[in-house]
Amino acid sequence: MSETISLILISIGILFDLLGCLGLLRFPDVYNRLQSATKCVTLGTWCILLGVFVRFGFTEIGLKALISIPLLFLASTVAAHSLARAAYHYGFPMWKKSVADDYKEQVQKEEKIAKSFEKPAGS
Amino acid sequence: MRYIALFIVLMLIWLLFTFSLDAGNLIVGAVCAAISAAIFGGYYPRGSRMFFHPHRYFWAVIYLFIFLWECIKANFDVAYRVLHPGLPIKPGIVKVKLNVKGEMARTMLANSITMTPGTITIDIIDDYIYIHWIYVSSHDAELYSKKICGRFEKYIRRIFE
Amino acid sequence: MSPLINFFLYALIAMCFMCLYRVIKGPTIADRMVGIDILGILVVGITAIIAMKTNRMFILDIGIAWIILSFIGTLTLAKYLGRNKLNE
Structure with missing residues (x-):
């Protein structure tokens, strides 16, 4: 019984992983790729780890699989956030059909402040 | 106070990861947790009494x-x-x-x-x-x-x- | 049970190659970094399945260490990329 449930969970996880990788290939710019990849691949790996936990129960392997779920949550979300922020600050353009961009003003303001700090040091 | 709280949290995480109660395991975990707590204790979030x-x-x-x-x-x-x-x-x-x-x-x-x-x-x-x-x-x-x-x-x- | 698990492993490795395609082809540096980040998460799934197949627990330890190392690597790359602009 537990083996069947774990196999079903793992196959659902593989399906979500596949969707995330397809999104990684299909979407047009960095931010959209980051969205699909982070969400789908993280949930797919959660499903695989849950499947391992269901298969082994509260033994050593099962508990370790259970512990790595919150670890994966924190690591993947923070990595996605920092990647998106770095890409925007470096100046990679958004897709040309993008609708709104509220972040631009803020970044330009920050750059102006940074330049005003740099000038007296250089002259 | 924050340093001790961080030490306890790190020790619990170590015990969960290694999953054994040997004397050597406990000593290694305590030393590692003490060093990390001494370095990173200042970053522990405030208001952890909740x-x-x-x-x-x-x-x-x-x-x-x-x-x-x-x-x-x-x-x-x-x-x-x-x-x-x-x-x-x-x-x-x-x-x-x-x-x-x-x-x-x-x-x-x-x-x-x-x-x-x-x-x-x-x-x-x-x-x-x-x-x-x-x-x-x-x-x-x-x-x-x-x-x-x-x-x-x-x-x-x-x-x- | 074991043929199905082998199939899962092959599927995950095929996905790794999809990520590698993005790493090699990616038009910008950020695309390559996204590919590397996702590759790190997929490898954790592979370690979990291998641990299930071989019944050994130390392989899952490799997975946990891999999460932390890939996280630190991505943060370092992101910091490098973000600072590049300010130095110009």
């Missing part, structure tokens, strides 16, 4: 289920957008006002927003959070801030404040 209130755990469990539901919904949302041949996306970055205070609460809210349908956190500056949204459905600031943050804000305020 971990002793039991009603916060009750709300945390409810929040966990709501978060999982949103997460599954997010994945079907992304699946629809990936498999549709016409790529129905309309991306954009929007600015939403935050209503929660405290570092931990904001971190949890930002992480939860990253895992929910079509949104990813880019930056938090002062009281505003910048979100990349895969399908900008409206330009009304109040409406979309309710749509993005409103699901989680009241639970997070109950857990962390």
Whole structure:
């Protein structure tokens, strides 16, 4: 019984992983790729780890699989956030059909402040 | 006080990872936890006394289920957008006002927003959070801030404040 | 049970190659970094399945260490990328 449930969970996880990788290939710019990849691949790996936990129960392997779920949550979300922020600050353009961009003003303001700090040091 | 709290947390994590109670294992774990606590103790979040209130755990469990539901919904949302041949996306970055205070609460809210349908956190500056949204459905600031943050804000305020 | 698990392993490795395609082809540096980040998460799934297949627990330890190392690597790359602009 537990083996069947774990196999079903793992196959659902593989399906979500596949969707995330397809999104990684299909979407047009960095931010959209980051969205699909982070969400789908993280949930797919959660499903695989849950499947391992269901298969082994509260033994050593099962508990370790259970512990790595919150670890994966924190690591993947923070990595996605920092990647998106770095890409925007470096100046990679958004897709040309993008609708709104509220972040631009803020970044330009920050750059102006940074330049005003740099000038007296250089002259 | 914060250094001791961090030491206890690190020691618990070590015991969970290694999963044995040998004397040597305990000594190695204690030494490593003491060194890390001495270095990183200053970064431990303030106000950690709230971990002793039991009603916060009750709300945390409810929040966990709501978060999982949103997460599954997010994945079907992304699946629809990936498999549709016409790529129905309309991306954009929007600015939403935050209503929660405290570092931990904001971190949890930002992480939860990253895992929910079509949104990813880019930056938090002062009281505003910048979100990349895969399908900008409206330009009304109040409406979309309710749509993005409103699901989680009241639970997070109950857990962390 | 074991043929199905072998199939899962092959599927995950095929996905790794999809990520590698993005790493090699990606038009910008950020695309390559996204590919590397996702590759790190996929490898954790592979370690979990191998641990299930061989019944050994130390392979899952490798997975946990891999999560932390890939996280630190991505943060370092992101910091490098973000600072590049300010130095100009």
